[in-house]
Amino acid sequence: MAQLAQIIVDVPTMQTNQPYTYQVPPRLENQIQKGMRVIVPFGNGKRQVQGFVVGLDQPTKYDGQLKAISALMDLQPVINDELLKLSKWLADHTYAFWVSSIYTMLPNMLKAKTTRIVRIIDEVDEQTAFDIFHGKDELDFATVQSDPQIVSRLLKLQKQKKVRFEYVVADKAKPKTTVGIRPQLDFEELEEARTSLHSNAHAQERLLSYLQSIIGKTVKQTDAERVSGLKAATFNVGVQKGWLAKVPVEVYRTPHTQEKLPNDEHLSKPLELNDEQQVAVNKIDQAIDDSQSKVFLLEGVTGSGKTEVYLQSIARALKNHKTALMLVPEISLTTQIVNRVRRRFGSKVAVLHSGLSNGERFDEWRRIERGEAKVVVGARSAIFAPLKDLGIIILDEEHESSYKQDESPRYHAREIAKWRGKSNSAPVVLGSATPSLESRARAMKGVYQLLLLKHRINKRPLPPIQVVDMRPEIKERGESNFSRELLAKLTDRLVRNEQSMLLLNRRGFSSFMMCRDCGEVLKCPNCDISLTLHLDSHTMKCHYCGHEEPIPRYCPNCGSREIRYYGTGTEKVEQELNRLIPNARIIRMDVDTTRRKGMHEKLLRQFGQHQADILLGTQMIAKGLDFPNVTLVGVLNADTGLGLPDFRSSERTFDLLSQVSGRAGRADKKGEVIIQTYNPDHYAIRLAQKNNYEAFFKQEMALRRQASYPPYYFTIRIMASHEDESVAARTMTKIKQELVENLMPSTIILGPTPRAIARMKRRYYYQIVIKYKQDQRLHSTLQRILQETQSKGRADVQVSIDPDPQYFM
Ligand SMILES: Nc1ncnc2c1ncn2[C@@H]1O[C@H](COP(=O)(O)OP(=O)(O)OP(=O)(O)O)[C@@H](O)[C@H]1O
Numbered sequence: 128m129a130q131l132a133q134i135i136v137d138v139p140t141m142q143t144n145q146p147y148t149y150q151v152p153p154r155l156e157n158q159i160q161k162g163m164r165v166i167v168p169f170g171n172g173k174r175q176v177q178g179f180v181v182g183l184d185q186p187t188k189y190d191g192q193l194k195a196i197s198a199l200m201d202l203q204p205v206i207n208d209e210l211l212k213l214s215k216w217l218a219d220h221t222y223a224f225w226v227s228s229i230y231t232m233l234p235n236m237l238k239a240k241t242t243r244i245v246r247i248i249d250e251v252d253e254q255t256a257f258d259i260f261h262g263k264d265e266l267d268f269a270t271v272q273s274d275p276q277i278v279s280r281l282l283k284l285q286k287q288k289k290v291r292f293e294y295v296v297a298d299k300a301k302p303k304t305t306v307g308i309r310p311q312l313d314f315e316e317l318e319e320a321r322t323s324l325h326s327n328a329h330a331q332e333r334l335l336s337y338l339q340s341i342i343g344k345t346v347k348q349t350d351a352e353r354v355s356g357l358k359a360a361t362f363n364v365g366v367q368k369g370w371l372a373k374v375p376v377e378v379y380r381t382p383h384t385q386e387k388l389p390n391d392e393h394l395s396k397p398l399e400l401n402d403e404q405q406v407a408v409n410k411i412d413q414a415i416d417d418s419q420s421k422v423f424l425l426e427g428v429t430g431s432g433k434t435e436v437y438l439q440s441i442a443r444a445l446k447n448h449k450t451a452l453m454l455v456p457e458i459s460l461t462t463q464i465v466n467r468v469r470r471r472f473g474s475k476v477a478v479l480h481s482g483l484s485n486g487e488r489f490d491e492w493r494r495i496e497r498g499e500a501k502v503v504v505g506a507r508s509a510i511f512a513p514l515k516d517l518g519i520i521i522l523d524e525e526h527e528s529s530y531k532q533d534e535s536p537r538y539h540a541r542e543i544a545k546w547r548g549k550s551n552s553a554p555v556v557l558g559s560a561t562p563s564l565e566s567r568a569r570a571m572k573g574v575y576q577l578l579l580l581k582h583r584i585n586k587r588p589l590p591p592i593q594v595v596d597m598r599p600e601i602k603e604r605g606e607s608n609f610s611r612e613l614l615a616k617l618t619d620r621l622v623r624n625e626q627s628m629l630l631l632n633r634r635g636f637s638s639f640m641m642c643r644d645c646g647e648v649l650k651c652p653n654c655d656i657s658l659t660l661h662l663d664s665h666t667m668k669c670h671y672c673g674h675e676e677p678i679p680r681y682c683p684n685c686g687s688r689e690i691r692y693y694g695t696g697t698e699k700v701e702q703e704l705n706r707l708i709p710n711a712r713i714i715r716m717d718v719d720t721t722r723r724k725g726m727h728e729k730l731l732r733q734f735g736q737h738q739a740d741i742l743l744g745t746q747m748i749a750k751g752l753d754f755p756n757v758t759l760v761g762v763l764n765a766d767t768g769l770g771l772p773d774f775r776s777s778e779r780t781f782d783l784l785s786q787v788s789g790r791a792g793r794a795d796k797k798g799e800v801i802i803q804t805y806n807p808d809h810y811a812i813r814l815a816q817k818n819n820y821e822a823f824f825k826q827e828m829a830l831r832r833q834a835s836y837p838p839y840y841f842t843i844r845i846m847a848s849h850e851d852e853s854v855a856a857r858t859m860t861k862i863k864q865e866l867v868e869n870l871m872p873s874t875i876i877l878g879p880t881p882r883a884i885a886r887m888k889r890r891y892y893y894q895i896v897i898k899y900k901q902d903q904r905l906h907s908t909l910q911r912i913l914q915e916t917q918s919k920g921r922a923d924v925q926v927s928i929d930p931d932p933q934y935f936m
């Protein structure tokens with residue numbers, strides 16, 4: 128009788144995208160469980176790879192030639208049944224590899240590192256032993272890989288059977304430990320030791336009584352020293368006498384659990400809800416109590432108290448002994464929002480964001496997995512947090528495109544939230560001041576339940592918005608980032624000791640070098656895109672591939688010295704502002720000033736403490752911030768995103784303007800907003816000015832219907848890339864043919880066309896966009912296309928399929 132296991136191996140190719148059957152050796156039979164990591168031989172047998180157990184059969188009579196599992200890497204499953212099922216669904220629906228989907232759900236540390244080593248198995252000549260192997264009997268192949276001479280020597284030795292290539296799988300998932308103290312004697316024995324002590328051995332006596340108080344426990348030495356008041360030396364004596372042992376104890380690398388929260392008493396209690404909030408909370412509570420997997424769309428204007436609704440719903444789930452998951456966009460995952468949740472729920476909260484080190488993330492993940500954390504706040508990938516018994520799932524700012532992952536697996540957190548809501552019988556709350564058209568349309572159809580918060584807290588008015596046409600400004604005064612109105616208002620705030628926020632819209636925007644004589648624009652040698660000037664490093668950088676070069680002094684095309692810098696970066700705006708209002712204190716927030724860990728929080732804290740008058744920043748300041756003293760918001764360039772070749776560009780502009788306007792006048796001081804633009808008549812700007820989401824929704828829906836775009840149609844993008852442009856184009860022509868032959872006539876197929884940024888990282892990109900309402904043959908056709916194009920021999924053409932793409936650039 129042999130037990131068999133189905134394993135997904137860590138070899139992401141189309142051929143290996145299904146479970147392989149392995150034999151479970153008898154010694155592992157009692158231990159192995161679904162969801163554990165294993166090491167298995169793969170291919171020619173020498174190679175060892177990591178894999179995941181996705182199925183276990185009852186022991187059957189089997190005596191074929193199946194390979195056996197080499198080792199188990201876990202004592203407990205690292206992926207539970209719910210998430211395992213989800214991983215399969217995810218792979219199918221996003222056209223991704225199953226193993227990539229599993230890894231997406233797990234902390235990086237659980238991805239074992241495979242190294243190729245060369246091992247000496249027979250005597251080799253002295254030169255090889257010393258020069259290549261440095262006297263050892265094995266060698267990490269990666270260290271010599273780039274030296275063709277050494278490689279060819281090793282290959283020769285392999286032929287002579289003197290060395291062997293092996294794969295070693297090393298588990299990186301090491302919990303962090305510290306020194307712990309553990310009594311080695313029982314109470315009586317310690318008592319005995321005490322009576323035989325010298326009468327002046329006070330410290331030792333105290334140690335013995337302390338040990339008696341922790342029998343059967345392990346205590347961190349630092350804690351033991353603190354509690355007992357004894358020195359490290361005394362504990363060492365205890366070790367020598369055999370009273371105690373020093374053993375490793377696990378500690379969490381969780382940065383915030385030790386850190387004390389600011390003492391902000393009134394925030395720690397639930398606020399008294401206003402009527403609108405109460406209605407929303409009641410509806411959500413009902414669904415939590417009844418374990419209904421309903422989807423709510425909580426549409427509330429900025430400052431209407433959506434966050435308080437989330438917090439009270441989370442409290443309800445916890446009261447029912449369930450857990451809660453709250454997602455916020457990475458960019459607004461600031462201490463402000465995290466602290467609001469932590470003040471309410473304390474150490475039950477785990478936080479997952481991209482600023483954590485791999486170790487910290489692994490430890491937060493384990494706190495969740497062990498049920499120690501019941502509330503998770505995090506960015507996109509936190510949707511896979513291993514919480515059990517979910518009682519509620521919340522997506523704040525549900526319209527944010529960053530909830531869609533733009534690399535494989537190309538999932539949208541909203542879809543995963545709905546899947547997990549169903550699987551846990553828990554409601555999902557999608558919150559936004561400006562819901563995505565897709566969600567709002569579903570709410571209108573009754574698929575989602577709409578909950579409205581129409582007013583700001585205490586009926587405070589939304590700030591009035593003034594639109595300033597920059598065209599006459601520039602004509603009269605020359606190039607400037609600041610209109611007279613905006614300057615006057617900024618100065619006025621300074622006098623009144625109030626604060627302002629300035630947004631520089633960076634979407635679709637860059638600061639480039641152009642020659643005034645010949646018009647040459649400095650472009651990246653690898654990508655079809657202009658290089659961006661970075662004043663801090665004094666270089667030109669490509670934002671796609673990372674290429675970097677010095678700022679040129681002469682035009683590389685015609686040699687002219689008239690090469691100038693165009694466009695506006697935050698640094699340049701800051702310089703101009705310093706000149707125009709010299710006594711204003713400015714904090715600049717952009718990718719450059721927030722790159723260092725903790726800077727984001729630090730700058731926001733400084734602004735919150737009024738150490739600056741003006742917060743100047745990019746999109747990262749537009750969302751979720753709540754500063755009571757901010758009474759003026761200025762948008763320097765509202766329209767840079769409007770010209771992009773993307774059907775969502777108006778929606779994004781409207782969202783951004785509404786969000787950032789909402790930062791003004793949130794407390795008792797009245798706020799106002801100035802929007803500078805070259806397109807004052809564009810409907811997205813006009814309707815944002817009027818705070819009229821409803822009218823924007825109607826007008827945008829009409830346009831989408833006319834052009835057959837979402838939410839009327841679903842879209843899928845297929846992309847092929849190759850270093851040779853004609854190969855990419857030819858692949859796409861073939862794919863197009865296959866689509867036309869197989870899909871329903873009602874489905875619209877656009878392209879193939881070169882992508883808007885046609886060349887990136889030395890590869891040419893072609894795309895096809897499919898628009899469909901319902902097409903039963905679509906899924907299987909796409910799966911087949913993927914199979915065909917990814918099969919061996921054609922690996923140099925990369926084909927990807929992106930369901931519901933958020934960008935078409
Ligand atoms: N019921 C309430 N009573 C008093 N104050 C409240 C109440 N609900 C929320 N607040 C306060 O009102 C302010 C705005 O609320 P909150 O930040 O939750 O709004 P929001 O809708 O999430 O805002 P945004 O979408 O603009 O980020 C906060 O300072 C919050 O503490």
Ligand SMILES: [Zn+2]
Nearest residue numbers: 642645682685
């Ligand atoms: Zn030139």
Ligand SMILES: [Zn+2]
Nearest residue numbers: 651654669672
């Ligand atoms: Zn580049």
